Amino acid sequence: MNWQRISALILRYTFLYTRSMPRILEMFFWPVMELLVWGMLTQYLQTGPFKVPGFIKFLLGAMIFWDILYRAQQATTISFLEDIWARNLLNIFVAPVRVSEFIVATYCVGFVKILITAAGLCALAAVFYHFNVLSMGFALIPLFINLLVMGWAVGMVTTGMIMRWGQASEALAWGIPFLIQPFCAAFYPLASMPAWIRPISLAIPATHVFEGMRAVLAGQGLSLQCVLCAAGLNVVYLTAAALFFRFMYGQARAQGLLAKLGTQ
Amino acid sequence: MTEPIVQVEHLRKEFKATVAVADVSFEIRRGEIVGLLGANGAGKTTTIQVLLGLTTPTSGRVRIFGQDFEPHRVAILQRCNFSSAYTGLPANLKVWENLLIFAKLYQVKNHRQKTAELLDLLEITHLRRQITGTLSSGEATRVNLCKALLNDPELLLLDEPTASLDPNIADKVRKLLRRVQRERGISMIYTSHNMLDVEEICDQVIFLNKGRIIAEGTPQQVVTQFQQKTLEEVFIQVARSGDVLEEDAQ
Numbered sequence: 271m272n273w274q275r276i277s278a279l280i281l282r283y284t285f286l287y288t289r290s291m292p293r294i295l296e297m298f299f300w301p302v303m304e305l306l307v308w309g310m311l312t313q314y315l316q317t318g319p320f321k322v323p324g325f326i327k328f329l330l331g332a333m334i335f336w337d338i339l340y341r342a343q344q345a346t347t348i349s350f351l352e353d354i355w356a357r358n359l360l361n362i363f364v365a366p367v368r369v370s371e372f373i374v375a376t377y378c379v380g381f382v383k384i385l386i387t388a389a390g391l392c393a394l395a396a397v398f399y400h401f402n403v404l405s406m407g408f409a410l411i412p413l414f415i416n417l418l419v420m421g422w423a424v425g426m427v428t429t430g431m432i433m434r435w436g437q438a439s440e441a442l443a444w445g446i447p448f449l450i451q452p453f454c455a456a457f458y459p460l461a462s463m464p465a466w467i468r469p470i471s472l473a474i475p476a477t478h479v480f481e482g483m484r485a486v487l488a489g490q491g492l493s494l495q496c497v498l499c500a501a502g503l504n505v506v507y508l509t510a511a512a513l514f515f516r517f518m519y520g521q522a523r524a525q526g527l528l529a530k531l532g533t534q
Numbered sequence: 535m536t537e538p539i540v541q542v543e544h545l546r547k548e549f550k551a552t553v554a555v556a557d558v559s560f561e562i563r564r565g566e567i568v569g570l571l572g573a574n575g576a577g578k579t580t581t582i583q584v585l586l587g588l589t590t591p592t593s594g595r596v597r598i599f600g601q602d603f604e605p606h607r608v609a610i611l612q613r614c615n616f617s618s619a620y621t622g623l624p625a626n627l628k629v630w631e632n633l634l635i636f637a638k639l640y641q642v643k644n645h646r647q648k649t650a651e652l653l654d655l656l657e658i659t660h661l662r663r664q665i666t667g668t669l670s671s672g673e674a675t676r677v678n679l680c681k682a683l684l685n686d687p688e689l690l691l692l693d694e695p696t697a698s699l700d701p702n703i704a705d706k707v708r709k710l711l712r713r714v715q716r717e718r719g720i721s722m723i724y725t726s727h728n729m730l731d732v733e734e735i736c737d738q739v740i741f742l743n744k745g746r747i748i749a750e751g752t753p754q755q756v757v758t759q760f761q762q763k764t765l766e767e768v769f770i771q772v773a774r775s776g777d778v779l780e781e782d783a784q
Binding site for chain 2: 272274275277278279281282285286289290352356357358359360361362363364365366367368520523524525526528529
């Protein structure tokens with residue numbers, strides 16, 4: 271792994287994002303809209319006829335955490351798509367760049383984008399809804415890292431799919447995370463889900479993160495079990511995603527799809 | 535005789551039922567400009583893609599700088615570069631930003647000085663601060679060539695570099711490539727449908743038809759072999775009577 275090449279790729283994305291107002295807006299537009307909608311809904315549920323106590327912190331916490339997962343996946347896949355859209359993919363793949371270096375660069379870019387988006391959301395949640403995510407303290411770090419890693423794994427899978435099936439499968443970049451959402455107990459506790467879904471949910475690292483988050487917000491402290499389960503599953507999924515990506519990359523090269531993708 | 539920089543032995547590439555390259559063997563020596571010619575579907579693009587590692591061969595062997603490609607991919611690509619009319623550099627970045635990124639990717643030493651030299655050589659210093667997406671075709675081609683020369687490649691693969699250029703700019707690009715090749719001793723593989731390009735720039739040509747080599751030699755030797763007056767006429771003859779020629783070649 272060569273860090274000079276990785277830093278060159280990071281520089282490429284830095285130029286790209288800082289030069290483009292739509293890309294900067296995209297980092298904030300949907301997360302802020304979601305925060306406003308969910309925030310107002312939860313305020314209504316808390317103060318309206320339902321009077322659900324403490325609801326806002328669970329829902330807004332879940333929304334911000336979900337965004338970390340979603341953005342981590344998006345950053346990986348969209349970085350790859352950016353090179354397709356710019357017809358720059360071939361220039362990258364005929365340069366002395368290892369695929370692993372390319373992936374690591376997209377992870378780094380994703381990490382920074384998430385930090386910026388999450389910081390914005392946390393600030394808005396604090397200002398508008400008096401919900402301070404940072405009140406979770408150090409518990410935030412292992413939960414954040416686990417969501418990030420899961421997002422990277424999903425991102426690697428969707429990128430592999432786009433590499434193999436071309437731009438026609440671009441919709442996967444946007445859609446795949448939402449296939450996971452109903453099963454990962456993001457907005458409701460695992461215990462409230464139907465019994466037959468729970469084994470599926472428990473096999474998803476994010477489920478353990480969201481359960482852990484709710485425990486911390488409820489004042490029960492960070493569950494080491496939740497962190498370890500999420501981390502263990504993430505190791506398995508990240509390894510599987512890397513193998514899947516490598517297989518798809520091999521398939522794309524065998525079928526000449528990389529060159530087609532780069533000149534579309 | 536100089537050492538071969540590229541050695542392709544019995545290269546075959548199949549895409550499901552389609553044979554893109556049937557059995558191709560050739561060598562390219564240091565400092566040579568070799569034109570890969572053929573009608574659409576002849577197998578030249580697939581051959582270039584295999585040489586760049588974008589496509590894996592079904593069988594056969596590709597050695598570049600005396601090394602097998604696959605296990606030495608990064609080391610080989612460090613000494614090669616590529617420019618194509620069909621790829622671009624990110625449009626919303628400035629020219630110098632794109633060149634800086636590739637200089638860093640290829641780990642070019644003294645990249646500022648190198649970039650300045652190349653911009654000067656290609657007569658595009660004034661475009662340095664321009665947004666890449668606003669360049670004309672001719673300017674974009676020269677910026678692509680600048681990127682392709684950044685790492686002082688020993689092997690340069692050029693896929694129709696003069697496509698979409700007007701005759702004046704195309705002529706400038708050809709002369710420039712010749713000059714660069716003379717001064718730096720770069721080997722080049724050049725594909726083009728413009729036979730004037732090829733006659734002017736290539737030392738050797740390899741004519742492909744249906745994935746096989748049907749003629750190779752200097753442009754003049756190939757013209758004589760086909761009893762034609764120009765490479766353009768040879769191209770048309772090959773394209774219109776490919777099957778007969780292929781059988782002859784076998």
